[in-house]
Amino acid sequence: MIEIQNVRKSFGQLEVLKGIDLNVEKGEVVTVIGGSGSGKSTLLTCINGLEPIVSGKILVDGTEVHAKSTDLNKLRQKIGIVFQQFNAFPHLTVMENVTLAPRKVLGMGKAEAEAIAEKHLNHVGLGDKLGTYPTRLSGGQQQRMAIARALAMSPDYMLFDEVTSALDPQLVGEVLETLKMLAEEGMTMILVTHEMSFARDVSDRVAFFHKGIMAEIGTPAELFENPQHPETQSFLASVR
């Protein structure tokens, strides 16, 4: 499980997280919504230790992410993250993009890594693109490749940071379908998203962030049908 305890984070003078508390259970799907600059994306990069925090604690299966003694490379193997910008490795084929980390980090043999990669690539619908270079893929395909790449490390948790925001509208659906499939398979996920109807569909809980504070959290029904916090109400009114 992921335990976030009173986490504060600043970029210089700007405090972007002002004491966040959130627990995510195994198998749970939590989406984070909120305006830009609310700190929701920053939270994800703090969870996998890409960003340091000022105070508080983040525990992943009991391991403190920001403790000096923590082997971050090891920890990140069980936390997959997919970014808004797909970050495909342009010099590698789709297959090589997916097999790189299993081979170099987990020390897997080529055949084994390729079998796993093929499984995940088939799963996200890219089974026919194995030898293709990412520059020849659409944004939606690149993003699905990035998802397969993260899955190939067999992570226990997946973090998704506005993964559809950089996509053309007609490509959003295919990526959301992939995410939905993962959620249904029981993957533990934290998603930052602007896709409200998607958040309502897949989430166990939805959190609303506002100016570095988690203003409200609840089931999709609670949060979308009966928001308590005035900021949640006005945010939902504005995106509807």
Next chain:
Amino acid sequence: MFDYTFQWKQALARLPKMLDGAVITMEVAIISMLLGILFAILLTMFRQTKSRPLNAIATTWIEIARNTPALFQIYMAHFGVASFGIHFSPFTSLLIGITFNNAGYLAENFRGALKAIPDTQARAGQSLGMSPVQSFRYIVLPQMLRISFLPMTNQMVWAILMTSLGVTVGMNSDLYGVTQDLNALTFRTFELFAIAGVIFYIITKVITLSARLIAARLFRY
């Protein structure tokens, strides 16, 4: 006014000697290029660090290499250091001079290549569990290589041509030095230097063409 009689046969008889010289020329260029790449990587790393002395060393090196004549650099490596009692053979001085020049130019290219690769690439590698060294080695470096491949080819050509400056420090075993000596013996000035020019041209052409072939094989994306 134009009573020079071409004597190509006489000049061509010296071709084997000149080709021996061409081998030395390539030797100097290749060694200086390999050393230049190594030093350029070091300089690039020096520039990335926060250490002021290392930064200063790198900046000074690169500034001098790129803003003074190559001839000056080779001269300094021979006659300049000789003033302090350090004596290098012409071969060594030429090698040092060209290596210095190569490293300066290549370091600048490497820096540009590094800048062209977004930070998010290394970040993506690290978020897959790779160490910073691994993500540099497998993600950043191959992309850097592609970006700096063409500039490296140009520098290699430049290194070949720079060897001709060796004559000024007494180098007489490379293509240009051999030609100069043969000229002093035979006075077939035009023919000998024309042949040398053609050999230089062929060498650099072969380099650029094979580089293009290698690039097409290496960089398929």
